[in-house]
Amino acid sequence: MDKKILVVDDEKEIRELLEIYLTNDGYQVIKAADGEEALAILEKEDIGLMVLDIMMPGIDGLAVCRAAREKSNLPILMLSAKSENIDKVQGILTGADDYMTKPFDALELTVRVKALLRRTYYFNHRQLVDNNLLTVDYLTIDKLNHKVSYEDKEITLTAREFEILYLLASNRGRVFSSEEIFERVWKEKYFQSNNTVMVHMSRLRDKLEKSSGGDKIIHTVWGVGYKIEK
The missing domain is CATH 3.40.50.2300 (Response regulator)
Known part of the structure; x- marks a missing residue:
């Protein structure tokens, strides 16, 4: 922009x-x-x-x-x-x-x-391009090319971080629990002591906030999970 x-x-x-x-x-x-x-x-x-x-x-x-x-x-x-x-x-x-x-x-x-x-x-x-492009304010998520950018500045994400972000962005307003995120992204059964999602979420949010100048794109709903606002 x-x-x-x-x-x-x-x-x-x-x-x-x-x-x-x-x-x-x-x-x-x-x-x-x-x-x-x-x-x-x-x-x-x-x-x-x-x-x-x-x-x-x-x-x-x-x-x-x-x-x-x-x-x-x-x-x-x-x-x-x-x-x-x-x-x-x-x-x-x-x-x-x-x-x-x-x-x-x-x-x-x-x-x-x-x-x-x-x-x-x-x-x-705001329009999806071939169902592969999502936008959240200044953030653009290109599923086809597996790229994320903020105001045209590319953000380097791991494959898991990208999948988590795309899941939340394509279901804006919906809260996902750690269990649901793990089973959708990792496609494995979630175990109660598993903190994999928390670790990946922390890294993902850190990258997004650094690139956006502090904008909180992913929100925590305490005791429930994570979401991206509508």
Whole structure:
């Protein structure tokens, strides 16, 4: 998933403020002071999301949004100094995905940016491809090629770790006990003192959390088993 964010606003202070917050959140920020500059950047850069002010001299934000929508489905978060509902409606009808009114809280904006990127990534990858590809937020599990990646960064798993992950991901929301996981993955009878699943689960979760920056993908239901949320 692309983390390159285009911030378009004719107010220098806002551009610089958003650059600080978004950069701190791990995004690469490109800034544009007007609509013409924004359109030029969209032509040459692979932008993951655009934060776009409506009220700008020359080519305004609505025109930029329309032009962007003709060529791509990148998520667009629109900003406006006006609070009238008509501006929000215009922005959404033009193709914006979200809308915030100035003055805004920069921290809330970064949260919305992350949510938009997550939602866009999920919808773009939610379909199973020949029943071999599963996605869990930013995590992609390719059964055909036996590969797992997080935001396009491959995670090296053992065959057993992969099978455990695929079992949970293909049954999202369902809790599997250690016994059930062992018998499905190892295809052997489970013995009460067997801690094989626990050891493999610990290694698997450690790899996933290190690659995802701490995201908990596999959840423990104490006294019951393990699951991946829906």
